[in-house]
Amino acid sequence: MTISASDVRHVAVLARLALNEERVPALVSELNGILAHMEVLQRVALPDVMDNDRGMPSLSLREDVAVPGVVDTERTAFAPMMRDGFFLVPQLDTHKPQLDVLPPKGKDLHRGRRTPTAVEGPQPQWKDPNRSGTTPTAAEGPPFVWLDRDVGAVVDAVNDGRCTPGDLVHAALARVTSRAAGRDGLNAVLSVDPVGAARDAEAVQARVVRGTPMPLAGVPILVKDNIATRRLPTSCGSRILEGYISPFDATVIRRLRDAGAMVVGKTNMDEFAMGSSTENSVFGPTRNPVDPTRVPGGSSGGSAAAVAAGVTAVALGSETGGSVRQPAAFCGIVGVKPTYGRVSRFGLVAFASSLDQVGVFGRRVNDAARVLEVIAGVDPLDATSVHAPPLTCRHAPDASLSGVVIGRPVEYFPGSLDPRIRALCDVSLERLRARGAEIRDVSLPHTALAIPVYYILAPAEASSNLARFDGVRYGLRLEGNGLQGMYEATRSGGFGPEVTRRILLGTYVLSAGYYDAYYRRAQAVRALITQDFERVFATGVHVLFTPTTPTTAFPVGAVSDPYEMYLSDIFTATANLAGVPAMSQPIGRIDGLPVGGQLIAARFDETTMFRVATVLEDALGQDAHR
Ligand code: GLN
Numbered sequence: 069m070t071i072s073a074s075d076v077r078h079v080a081v082l083a084r085l086a087l088n089e090e091r092v093p094a095l096v097s098e099l100n101g102i103l104a105h106m107e108v109l110q111r112v113a114l115p116d117v118m119d120n121d122r123g124m125p126s127l128s129l130r131e132d133v134a135v136p137g138v139v140d141t142e143r144t145a146f147a148p149m150m151r152d153g154f155f156l157v158p159q160l161d162t163h164k165p166q167l168d169v170l171p172p173k174g175k176d177l178h179r180g181r182r183t184p185t186a187v188e189g190p191q192p193q194w195k196d197p198n199r200s201g202t203t204p205t206a207a208e209g210p211p212f213v214w215l216d217r218d219v220g221a222v223v224d225a226v227n228d229g230r231c232t233p234g235d236l237v238h239a240a241l242a243r244v245t246s247r248a249a250g251r252d253g254l255n256a257v258l259s260v261d262p263v264g265a266a267r268d269a270e271a272v273q274a275r276v277v278r279g280t281p282m283p284l285a286g287v288p289i290l291v292k293d294n295i296a297t298r299r300l301p302t303s304c305g306s307r308i309l310e311g312y313i314s315p316f317d318a319t320v321i322r323r324l325r326d327a328g329a330m331v332v333g334k335t336n337m338d339e340f341a342m343g344s345s346t347e348n349s350v351f352g353p354t355r356n357p358v359d360p361t362r363v364p365g366g367s368s369g370g371s372a373a374a375v376a377a378g379v380t381a382v383a384l385g386s387e388t389g390g391s392v393r394q395p396a397a398f399c400g401i402v403g404v405k406p407t408y409g410r411v412s413r414f415g416l417v418a419f420a421s422s423l424d425q426v427g428v429f430g431r432r433v434n435d436a437a438r439v440l441e442v443i444a445g446v447d448p449l450d451a452t453s454v455h456a457p458p459l460t461c462r463h464a465p466d467a468s469l470s471g472v473v474i475g476r477p478v479e480y481f482p483g484s485l486d487p488r489i490r491a492l493c494d495v496s497l498e499r500l501r502a503r504g505a506e507i508r509d510v511s512l513p514h515t516a517l518a519i520p521v522y523y524i525l526a527p528a529e530a531s532s533n534l535a536r537f538d539g540v541r542y543g544l545r546l547e548g549n550g551l552q553g554m555y556e557a558t559r560s561g562g563f564g565p566e567v568t569r570r571i572l573l574g575t576y577v578l579s580a581g582y583y584d585a586y587y588r589r590a591q592a593v594r595a596l597i598t599q600d601f602e603r604v605f606a607t608g609v610h611v612l613f614t615p616t617t618p619t620t621a622f623p624v625g626a627v628s629d630p631y632e633m634y635l636s637d638i639f640t641a642t643a644n645l646a647g648v649p650a651m652s653q654p655i656g657r658i659d660g661l662p663v664g665g666q667l668i669a670a671r672f673d674e675t676t677m678f679r680v681a682t683v684l685e686d687a688l689g690q691d692a693h694r
Pocket residue numbers: 341342343344366367386387388389390391392419526634637
């Protein structure tokens with residue numbers, strides 16, 4: 069099946085995207101390039117496979133027929149639309165706006181400008197926290213020294229008065245300026261909240277004085293810019309939401325504040341979390357602190373880069389197909405994607421609702437563990453969050469792994485895998501064996517289908533979720549003549565090229581005539597991928613160990629083919645499709661660039677995953693960073 073120029077125009081109308089006619093030939097070839105990789109799904113045998121019940125079984129088709137829209141209230145503005153427990157894809161009324169007006173000629177609203185933030189300033193050298201022997205910068209010494217300590221040590225110091233939350237906020241903000249801000253810095257942090265964070269710090273200090281126990285007392289934290297915060301912008305790296313300030317806090321933000329953490333700023337990301345390099349941000353690319361000529365990975369690259377650069381010990385990101393684990397691997401830190409349903413998505417701007425989860429970055433396994441313990445838990449505001457046994461993510465590093473079976477899935481170690489990555493994985497497996505674990509070769513036969521499946525399902529859900537960004541309620545921009553002109557200029561000029569591609573692709577695979585061939589089939593294969601995991605965990609395997617990514621961080625600008633970029637998630641997207649928890653941790657370096665090892669566990673078994681991760685971190689010691 070191939071997509072023609074008239075298909076692209078038709079799909080654009082369904083998606084209410086005004087396309088510049090000059091872009092159509094390039095879009096036709098890009099979309100056909102992507103769709104060619106989906107053909108493999110047509111050949112998959114589907115023995116009695118039902119639609120995956122975690123997907124969207126009753127999804128309505130996209131047709132040229134209008135149905136009444138679903139009304140958002142302010143508080144659910146970012147939530148996926150749901151009815152009777154199912155995510156809804158609203159059908160579109162193509163009779164309303166006539167979409168033949170193009171944005172002003174020669175005007176690319178998306179390029180060039182970036183928003184100056186409060187954090188610009190001179191950019192002294194930052195140091196790579198994973199390399200020893202670096203020279204201290206001006207931002208060292210008390211209270212800066214606390215930023216380099218484990219979260220547990222910080223909480224203890226705050227509780228016994230050796231340092232104050234105010235000092236910590238101050239130190240973190242100074243490091244944003246010196247290491248993570250824009251211009252010549254990493255461009256990892258988009259906005260900061262000095263006044264609000266200082267006020268939070270005072271409130272935390274008052275609670276410390278009263279003796280209130282707080283698991284994250286005085287811990288500064290950075291948050292990806294697609295998680296709603298009342299005091300800071302939530303731009304999603306997009307022109308269309310530039311300057312948008314949410315009227316509410318995401319549930320994870322409320323939980324962090326209750327636990328004594330202080331949100332100091334928001335981090336750069338690929339637009340609407342679509343990407344693997346943080347180059348798709350309208351605010352410009354983020355750079356990898358280990359080597360600033362390279363990408364930090366994505367889409368949560370800002371959070372990963374900031375943690376790796378020592379700005380804060382922990383940060384929040386979001387995961388749809390690997391956006392926490394992959395940048396964690398590229399930057400040499402820990403990144404965790406919890407079980408789907410473990411953490412509330414309320415206030416996380418929806419990308420692909422059946423895959424999205426808030427994730428955690430930490431310099432160390434235990435730091436990420438502390439944050440996950442705080443943000444996890446059922447939330448009445450997110451119908452897909454679940455009651456689950458409480459998390460125990462913190463474990464003794466010297467614990468024995470005797471009785472623990474670690475699976476080594478052959479599909480994640482293909483013949484084409486970089487032999488240096490394979491060798492580092494072998495070292496990790498050997499150390500785990502030395503700590504008592506049994507290593508067993510296992511097979512997850514549908515692994516290779518994950519990327520084609522993901523790039524049908526994620527764009528399909530995204531095309532529905534992003535339909536709300538109609539340029540009227542969000543990102544108001546007065547362009548053109550009258551409402552219609554404004555509307556179109558906004559919707560076409562407001563999204564960057566990758567988001568535009570995904571909306572078109574998603575609308576195409578959902579449209580009448582292609583739905584069965586693409587969308588339904590992808591749902592069925594998703595079920596097969598999920599069953600692969602269920603089967604292997606049912607045989608007594610506790611966790612799987614794999615490489616996180618097939619390569620180390622690539623140079624900024626090096627990957628221009630969309631599908632090649634998609635392959636960055638070849639080892640991570642499976643866990644999102646199956647809803648299982650997974651994490652990445654540093655296991656060594658190649659030519660100075662970090663390599664991540666991935667652990668994947670059964671649904672809601674974060675406990676075992678963290679137990680193995682904690683032991684592996686201890687067993688590798690400094691070898692994880694060289
Ligand atoms: N890189 C993948 C994508 O572009 C995953 C993104 C994510 O996890 N948010 O969709």
